[in-house]
Amino acid sequence: MDYINLPSGRFAYISEGQGEAVLLVHGLGSSLLDWQPQIEHLARYCQVFALDVRGHGQSEPLRAPVSMAELAADIADFIRAKQIQPCILVGISMGGMLTFQLLADQPQLVRAAVVINSAPSFIVDSWRIRLQVWLRLGLVRLFGLPGLARMLAGKLFPKPEQQALRELVTQRIAGNEQTSYMHAMRAIPGWSSLPAVQAVETPLLVVAGDRDYTPLAYKQAYVAQLRNARLEVIADSGHATPLDQPEALNRLLDGFIAEHSATLPA
Numbered sequence: 001m002d003y004i005n006l007p008s009g010r011f012a013y014i015s016e017g018q019g020e021a022v023l024l025v026h027g028l029g030s031s032l033l034d035w036q037p038q039i040e041h042l043a044r045y046c047q048v049f050a051l052d053v054r055g056h057g058q059s060e061p062l063r064a065p066v067s068m069a070e071l072a073a074d075i076a077d078f079i080r081a082k083q084i085q086p087c088i089l090v091g092i093s094m095g096g097m098l099t100f101q102l103l104a105d106q107p108q109l110v111r112a113a114v115v116i117n118s119a120p121s122f123i124v125d126s127w128r129i130r131l132q133v134w135l136r137l138g139l140v141r142l143f144g145l146p147g148l149a150r151m152l153a154g155k156l157f158p159k160p161e162q163q164a165l166r167e168l169v170t171q172r173i174a175g176n177e178q179t180s181y182m183h184a185m186r187a188i189p190g191w192s193s194l195p196a197v198q199a200v201e202t203p204l205l206v207v208a209g210d211r212d213y214t215p216l217a218y219k220q221a222y223v224a225q226l227r228n229a230r231l232e233v234i235a236d237s238g239h240a241t242p243l244d245q246p247e248a249l250n251r252l253l254d255g256f257i258a259e260h261s262a263t264l265p266a
Contacts, residue, residue: 001013001058004078007077008054008070009054009060011060011074011078012052012057012058013049014032019046020047020088021046021047021049021082022047022048022088023049023050023051023075023089024038024048024050024091025050025075025091025095025096026050026052026053026092026093027094027096028093028094028188029056029172029173029176031056033172034169037242037243038242049082049087051075053095053098055177055181056176056180061177062179062180062184063180063183066184068101071187075098076102076106076109085109086108086110088257089110090115090253091113091118092115092116092240092241093116093117093118094188096119097120097188099114099118100115100120100193103193103197104196107200111202111260112203112205114205114207115207116208116241116242117207117212118206119219120192121191121193133189136148137182137186145176145178148173149169149170149172150170152169153165156169156238157169162244165244169243203228203260204226205256207232207241207249208232209233209238209239209240210234211238
């Protein structure tokens, strides 16, 4: 683990390998550790960076409300500090949202992007969505992050043979600092990077687990609104695709990186 001081605080990151710069951004309540299957695979031919988002892992905690634009600005600061622009950016869930936000704000920093089980907006436009947000916040208040972690891990990895993944992810989510988690979560409802991201030409691969929380039709609809995006579906995968189907995801990343790398033959 390495550390870097950025304008908003100290950030933890990992850097392995040499070659095309690829930056991995995790989701809410997670950390760079969830990318280990991808780090090990991609570091054979890329310089892979994985960053703990502010308020997560070993990075600077969150002590006040924060916006998605501010969290995306941290990623931009990291890219510039490490002088890896334009890089290939890969984000899952909230990390995918931050990828969309960065594409909307500073697309020149990104050569190509991959978003996994994510979306360019989270509009609270129905009582169902509002209830989901209230329920998550309420569960944290009632049971703390350890209780929420057990519930989420069971939903992410429902199969009997996924017991080891359930235990691993339960431990990682429970290890979050609760105040930071709540601030990060509150940044998401009402956020949107549209229509700004609709004008961006950056090549984009949208990856969807076929058992993800949000329907495939929803991802198909927003991909159709973007200029240079395509959708790939990974079978027998839930929301945590990097962990439950690492080989399938790695194959997609291999092809996309080769297609858009400045240093590898296409």
